[in-house]
Amino acid sequence: MPDRGSEWLVEDGIGEWRALLIENGEAVDAKLLWPGEMRTGEFVTAQLVAKRAGKGRGTARTECGREILVDQLPWGITEGEKLTVLITRAAIAERGRLKRAQGRVVDGVPKNEAAPWPTLDARRVHRFPAGLWEDAWSAASSGSIAFPGGEVLCSVTPAMTVIDVDGEGGARELALAAVPAIARALRLFNIGGNIGVDFPSIEAKADRRAVDEALGGALGGFSHERTAMNGFGFVQIVARLEGPSLLHRFWTSRVGMCARMALRRAEMLEGAGAALLTVHPALKAKITDEWLEELARRAGRDVRLETDPGLALEAPSAQLVAP
Known part of the structure; x- marks a missing residue:
């Protein structure tokens, strides 16, 4: 039996499936899936419609017309052949364009390997606990999470998701106070890819190091790579991008x-x-x-x-x- 103190819940909505990861009664991660969308971890059948010369990459198309950028094409495969593709990144809409889904070619679907969404042990419920989805939805709609003395403001751009720290007080104290809210935003909004965090400028290296250490502790368990804070207060984080974040949904x-x-x-x-x-x-x-x-x-x-x-x-x- 799953630990009820930490589990995924899935709510079957009209026009969407919603998922929340609940830890100690609080929503810490949220995901959405709309009908017809491919999702990371899903196996699909598609036809190879284009192949790059000398490359193991190409473009495949499903029966419903959705295109996938594929790699690890088998040697000697020709256009028109059917493929089994494991989706590694869902399609992501951006203003004015669509980033097509990505996948890799596999040799058939493994037994008992149904595509999990969001996880194999998710529990389907008629309704989430009161207020949890509403709070996550409202926070993503505004792109803001408050903390004592300020707030973090999250914005989507074509290049990256930018998190700006805004508030009052000294730069070091403000940056440290913002760290838990930043960690919460990354998980709650399901943010991946390139992420830039704009802290207030901190002159002393020791103070910048203190913020780096606090950020590292807060992001324990969140798979990522990041730079140290530079003299302008900027930190870059790179995390696995599996599909559109809640911020991307509201943006597009x-x-x-x-x-x-x-x-x-x-x-x-x-x-x-x-x-x-x-x-x-x-x-x-x-x-x-x-x-x-x-x-x-x-x-x-x-x-x-x-x-x-x-x-x-x-x-x-x-x-x-x-x-």
């Missing part, structure tokens, strides 16, 4: 994220009556009839959808009304 698909959250809030209503969901007009354009039908089926009630341009994308209204 904020309307989609908010539409799904609106449906979740309506699904959680308790009591008698019809569900009235009022959203920003942009969300109504995103919410499909199939999603509304699924919401009505799950809730066992009629569902009405209205719009209010005065509402923020992130602040829909869900309430029970007379049938």
